[in-house]
Amino acid sequence: MKACRREPVDTTPVWLMRQAGRYMKEYRELRARVPFLDLCKSPDLVAEVTVSAAEKLGVDAAILFADLLLIVEPLGFELEYEKGEGPQVRPAIRRAPDLDRLREVEPDAFGYVFEGIRRTRAALKPELPLLGFAAAPFTLASYLIEGGGSRSYTRTKAFMYSDPGAWRALMEHLARNLAAYVRGQIEAGVQAVQIFDTWVGCLGPADYREFVLPWSRALFEALPREIPLIHFGTGTGTLLESMREAGGSVIGIDFHVELGEAWRRVGYDVAVQGNLDPSVLFADREVIRSRVERILHQAGGRPGHIFNLGHGILPDTPYDNVAALIDAVHELSCHPATL
C-alpha cells in the first residue's frame, strides 16, 4: 500500500499475477474436485485459495481469486470453460443490433464475489492488503466480440473500425458497468484494484487513443481516488504514455520494456509494477536472482516500485523457483547497497 502511494518502504513489495494457480500443488488438487467457475462462485473456496497462496508464498499482497469474465453473465452472456480450452462467451456480439442484448448489471449479481471478498478479508492476516480486479473496457469488449480469446483480434478491430458509433456505445456500457462492479469490490473490502487491459497491446497507439483511452479513463474516473488503482496490459510497449493518461496510480509494466525506461516514460509521479518475464521462472535460481537484481537496479530504490511478473505465472512453472523469486526480491531489495 505504501509503494502504491510512492512512500518509502524497507523492502520492495512483491506479489504475482496468478499467484494462486496451476503451478501450485494445492490448487491442482482442489481443481481436480471443483470446476473452475464453481470455485470462483464459492466464497469459502475463494477465501481459502486466495489466502493460502498468499501466505504460503510469503508475498506482500493477496489478489482475490476470481475470473476476469465473471461480469459477462450479468451482462447477458453465457460463460463456459471447456476442459483445456480458454473461455467461451456466447452469443458473441457480431453486429450493432447485438448490442440490444447488453443488460445493466444488477448489484446483487456479484453477491458471491463480494461475499468472497468479505470472507477472504476476514481470513487474511490484517497486514496483507487484498487486491480486487476487473477487466478494462477494451479487453472485456474483445471477449464479447470474439466469443473468447484470439490471436489477432480481427473481429474486434473490424467492429471498431467499421462502426465507431456502435463501438462507443459498447465501450460506454462496459465502462459504466465495470465501474459499478469495482466499486462493489471496494465496498466489500479490497484495498486496491488492478484493472487488466490484458489484450490492448493488439492495437497501435493511434487506435488506442481513438478507440480505448476515453472509456478506460471513464472507468478510472468513476472510481474513488483514495484507492490505489493499478493499470496493466501486455504488449503495451508503445502504449504506456497513453495508458498512464487514461488513469491509474500504478502502471503495470510488461516484460517487453525495460522497467527503468518505462518508468521514465510514464513519469515518476506514478508508481510502477513489474516486470520479470514469467519464462525466467523456468531457468535456474542464479538466473532468476540476477534478473531480479537487474529489475531492482532499474527501479533504482525510488519509492513506488511493486515487484511483479510482466504477465501471469505460467501453469507449468516449478513452484520452488517461484518461492526463490519471492525470497530474492525481499533479500536483494533490503540491501540497496548491493544493487
Add this chain to the structure above:
Amino acid sequence: MKACRREPVDTTPVWLMRQAGRYMKEYRELRARVPFLDLCKSPDLVAEVTVSAAEKLGVDAAILFADLLLIVEPLGFELEYEKGEGPQVRPAIRRAPDLDRLREVEPDAFGYVFEGIRRTRAALKPELPLLGFAAAPFTLASYLIEGGGSRSYTRTKAFMYSDPGAWRALMEHLARNLAAYVRGQIEAGVQAVQIFDTWVGCLGPADYREFVLPWSRALFEALPREIPLIHFGTGTGTLLESMREAGGSVIGIDFHVELGEAWRRVGYDVAVQGNLDPSVLFADREVIRSRVERILHQAGGRPGHIFNLGHGILPDTPYDNVAALIDAVHELSCHPATL
C-alpha cells in the same frame, strides 16, 4: 528496388506479406489438390503461385512462395504440417547435447528452392522484382526448441537463459547456415531478401541485445551489401533501434508502432516497410482508404517507404478489400498534394 535504396519514386511501391495465400480463391483451389510442403517443393507450382498472385494483385514485387521452415530438414529435423495446425518440427532441441544432431546444410539440399526461383524469375514480368526470404536465427531457433509455434516461447527462453554457451553455439550454427541459404537464393535470382525475425518480439530489449543481436548481425554481414535486405519482426515496438543496429537496409515495421515515429527512431538513413494492421482489411473500403492515407502521410513523401501490412494477410481476408488496398496505395501516393 528504388525505394529500398531510398531513391525517389512516382508512387509508393506496395507488396503484401503472404500475398499468395488462403484469402485467394486460386490458391485455395490449388491447395485442395496439393499439400502445402509438396507445393513448396514443386518449382513449377512455386513459379505459378508466386507470379499469378503478384500479377493479379498488381503489386510492385513478387515474393517467392516458400516456407520459412524449409531449412529445418537439411539441418536434420523433420517438418510436418498437420491439417489445420501450424508446423511441427521433430525432434525438438531440448538440451545442449541435442545440438549434436545439427547438420551443416548441403548446398544442393535447396535445389528445388533455387530452381523455383529461376522458373519464377523467367515467368515474371521483367520489371517486377522477386524477393527471397529466410528466418532470422532467433525465430528459427524458437521453432527448433519449441517444436513448432508457441504463445510464450518459454522453452526457448529457458534454454537461452540457462545455457548461454549452448545458445551461442546454436545461434552461430543457424546464422551461418541461413547465410548460405540466402546467398543461394540471391545467386538463383532474387533481387532483394526479407529476413523474418517473426517471433523476436517475445523478448525485451536487453535480452534482444544479449541473445539475438550478435547473430542477426552475423547473418546480415555474411550477405552481399549490394542486395536490399529487409529486416522484419512483429511486436518489435521496443526493439526497433536494436534491430536496425543488427542490420538491414530496410526495416519492416509492424502495426503496433506509428510508422512516422518508427522511421524517426530507426533513422532516415534506412528505408522502412509497413505497416497497415491486417485486420483493417476486414473493415470497409473507406476505412481502408483512410488508414492508407494516414500511413502515407506519416511517411511524408520521404524516399524509402515501401507499403506493406504490419504482418501477413489473414486467411479469411476478403479478396476485394486487398485489391482495394493496392489501388488506394498507388492512387493516394501519386498525388502527394492530397496527403
